[in-house]
Amino acid sequence: MTAGSRLARLAERALGAVLGSAVGDAPGAPFEFGPEGAFSARFPHPGGGGEMCGGGGWDPGEATDDTQLAVLTAESLLDRGRLDLPDVFTRFRRWAAADPKDIGLQTEAVLTGGDPWDTAAARHFQASQRAAGNGAPMRAAPSAVHFARHGSEATMTAARRLSALTHGDPAAWEGAAALHELVRVALTGADPLAAVTDTLSALHPAHRERYAVVLAPDWHPDRATEFNGAVWPCLGSAVWALRTTGSYEEAVRAAIDLGGDTDTVAAVTGALAGAVYGLGAIPARWTEPLHVPLPGFGERVLRAGDLTQLAGRLLAP
């Protein structure tokens, strides 16, 4: 393979990760907190069309907080030219203050509490003792793409620091770090499922065992011991969806069909499956209606083309 075609394949997968996450989020949103099987009951066949149906307060193709925060992360990385955590936090806070349609409980508490960027999440965790939601992995695609070229350790470190802005529980950081690493591996063209063991060994020892359970080849989302809004079953379900299906579309369908926190499980699944299968595998009928409003940032609404451009810039050295 020539250097040029290698680069083209990398771009295809990186764009797939960023678009794939957003495109999973949007059809997942109307099914949030719904029962298992609701999606395939309404859309029985892959390729059938109409899946960007809207509902539950969402317009057809409208991406939710998952993608909105992913975009804000991407724009901070690009505008600042580095990982500027106070800047990311400021953007998140501005967004949270603009009354977004949806916002995670922990994310909201941390962003609206008035504490500074470097203590807000830790203080919330101290008080609540519950901060292992899936709110950090859901916005992971841009940072995974951006830091991938610096290798595993740098990617996972960036993931942990970005997670810690909103989630005080180190368990949440490790979940985001694991997802970043699996996406990074996929961007190289390798199989992320074959990298699970190495990824686990790169996690903090105190959290390794619990992730080993949900990332095991024989784990099934039915075995989750928490609601899939928690970080462990969310990541486990995304990897399960990738493992048990053969295309981007099937993986996202499987994720939404689990019910519960469908938009986020599908956003995480979409990041992984998009990185594996590439941009070309994402159905055009899903990217066409996709749009990402950015509360707090004027009337801006990003479309698929804007996300593609953003992903390309994240990849550039």
Ligand SMILES: [Mg+2]
């Ligand atoms: Mg959401």
